[in-house]
Amino acid sequence: MGEFEVLIVGLLVAVAGLGALAHRIAVPYPIVLVVGGALVGFVPGLPPVELEPEVVLVVFLPPLLYKSAIYANFGDFRSNVRALTFSTVALVLVTMCAVAWVAHTLVPGLPWGAAFVLGAIVSPTDPVAAATIMRRLAVPRRLVSAIEGEGLFNDATALVAYRVAVAAVVAGTFSLLEAGVEFVLGAVGGVLIGLAVGWAAAQIRARLADPQVSITISLLTGYAAFVPADALGASGVLATVTAGLFMGIRAPRILPESRTRLQGFFVWDLLDYLINAVLFVLIGLQLRTVVEALSGYSTSELVGYAVAVAGAVVGVRLVWFFTVPYLIRALDRRPSQRERRVDARSRLVLGWSGMRGAVSLAVALAVPLTTDAGDAFPQRDLIVFLTFAVIFVTLVVQGLTLPALIRRLGITDGGDEEAEEVRGRLVATKAALAELDRLEGEDWARPDTVDRMRAMYEYRKARFAARAGKIEDIGYEERSSAYQRMVRAVLGAQRDALLRLRHEGGISNEVANRILQDLDLEESRLES
Numbered sequence: 001m002g003e004f005e006v007l008i009v010g011l012l013v014a015v016a017g018l019g020a021l022a023h024r025i026a027v028p029y030p031i032v033l034v035v036g037g038a039l040v041g042f043v044p045g046l047p048p049v050e051l052e053p054e055v056v057l058v059v060f061l062p063p064l065l066y067k068s069a070i071y072a073n074f075g076d077f078r079s080n081v082r083a084l085t086f087s088t089v090a091l092v093l094v095t096m097c098a099v100a101w102v103a104h105t106l107v108p109g110l111p112w113g114a115a116f117v118l119g120a121i122v123s124p125t126d127p128v129a130a131a132t133i134m135r136r137l138a139v140p141r142r143l144v145s146a147i148e149g150e151g152l153f154n155d156a157t158a159l160v161a162y163r164v165a166v167a168a169v170v171a172g173t174f175s176l177l178e179a180g181v182e183f184v185l186g187a188v189g190g191v192l193i194g195l196a197v198g199w200a201a202a203q204i205r206a207r208l209a210d211p212q213v214s215i216t217i218s219l220l221t222g223y224a225a226f227v228p229a230d231a232l233g234a235s236g237v238l239a240t241v242t243a244g245l246f247m248g249i250r251a252p253r254i255l256p257e258s259r260t261r262l263q264g265f266f267v268w269d270l271l272d273y274l275i276n277a278v279l280f281v282l283i284g285l286q287l288r289t290v291v292e293a294l295s296g297y298s299t300s301e302l303v304g305y306a307v308a309v310a311g312a313v314v315g316v317r318l319v320w321f322f323t324v325p326y327l328i329r330a331l332d333r334r335p336s337q338r339e340r341r342v343d344a345r346s347r348l349v350l351g352w353s354g355m356r357g358a359v360s361l362a363v364a365l366a367v368p369l370t371t372d373a374g375d376a377f378p379q380r381d382l383i384v385f386l387t388f389a390v391i392f393v394t395l396v397v398q399g400l401t402l403p404a405l406i407r408r409l410g411i412t413d414g415g416d417e418e419a420e421e422v423r424g425r426l427v428a429t430k431a432a433l434a435e436l437d438r439l440e441g442e443d444w445a446r447p448d449t450v451d452r453m454r455a456m457y458e459y460r461k462a463r464f465a466a467r468a469g470k471i472e473d474i475g476y477e478e479r480s481s482a483y484q485r486m487v488r489a490v491l492g493a494q495r496d497a498l499l500r501l502r503h504e505g506g507i508s509n510e511v512a513n514r515i516l517q518d519l520d521l522e523e524s525r526l527e528s
Helices: 003-025 029-040 053-070 074-079 081-106 112-122 128-136 141-171 176-206 211-231 236-254 258-293 299-321 324-331 335-339 344-352 358-365 380-409 416-439 447-467 476-503 509-524
Strands: none
Touching: 003 029, 003 258, 029 128, 029 258, 029 380, 053 141, 053 211, 053 236, 053 258, 053 358, 074 081, 074 141, 074 236, 081 112, 081 141, 081 299, 081 324, 112 141, 112 299, 112 358, 112 380, 128 141, 128 380, 141 176, 141 236, 141 344, 141 358, 176 211, 176 236, 211 236, 211 258, 258 358, 258 380, 258 509, 299 324, 299 344, 299 380, 344 380, 358 380, 416 447, 447 476, 476 509
16 A cells, blocks of 8 residues: 555544544544644654645635635624624734744744744634534523634634735745735725625526535535635635625525535535544644654753743733723723623633634645745744644643633523524414415415414424413423424334335335435424
């Protein structure tokens, strides 16, 4: 078996094994991946990995950003746009400058340009682990949306800053005015390109009934936004995020098949995990080479640099959340601003949730190998090592302590999320009954069918009204649980019978899978 085959097999085994371990120990998978990726890199016999920096961002970044955007809570972002802007622009730039100063001060011979490259790489947050923990502990959705919105949009600021810093190192020149103009034009151009691509994708997918083709177009949309925007000098990140937000808002109305929406969700969920997992394992495979190239530094020096840079990342964020909000309060005392305020406990949770992840990994791997003059990019291996160290510290230390912090502070939504879901289900049920009233007069509507559906929805209406406290609960939940238990038992019996028939050769595997999928869809429609 050649080195390439060994690499592929190793990647698959590592991805599957680390994912299974994360599920087994009930820890968000990015935390397990960062530890496992570091260990995988030092497994004897694995070949060294060399990745083309120009390809890394284009391959890995668009799908990560697009998936986050299409399932984002856009309404929450819109209602908190000012705080989001501060976190995604100002906090990113402040973090970048602080990290650059610490790195330049501590590391002998590290030029300012390379220090700013490092600062830009580790400045954006990754919300996957934090949001997973928050949802598991029923943290108010406002805080979850704040973390997800920040992680979605701060990539744009960080990547523009990264490109400016890399250009300064590679070309040897820098202009603050040109950088500012590039940032503004890049942002505007990225949004416009993203809107155009999102609109085009929506028009095409609205006319497609084939789930496979529709989902394939979905997988390509992020690239269709990122690549031309990046080629034109606009923000590929903002283009991808804009296209994703556009499709996330429009998709429920324009996609003709429920199966397309259902399959698309599972495809994106799997792809997001695979991309994150592959990135962590790839950086782990490179870590050994990177560490060997840093032989000029002692272990104590590398550990010291890593702790200092990670401390700057975490410290700046905590200081930010306990200073800037007070400045905003002093300047803006409008009632609408007071309603948006969060207490110190919530700000501490937000400050401790600034973990770094896959985007920083992808950007670190994309640092050029050489400058325009043909010289090696200054301290590239150290930049990659410190990036991984920051990700490791924030994910492992903050990720493992965040649940205890949330419980200690007593941060909970108080059942608001459940109440909102009940309200939504009740509204949908009332709409179903109203539509049945309208359809009852149609010539093709059979009275027995209408009566059967009406009885089902009337019961559902009573059940959710009782859960919302509008009427007395006379055993609706108990009867509903018994009904769902019976349906699941009946569906299970059907699955067993189908599998026996397939095993005996009575039906093909394709037919069996088609029927099994319908049974799965029927079970997925059972409401909790």
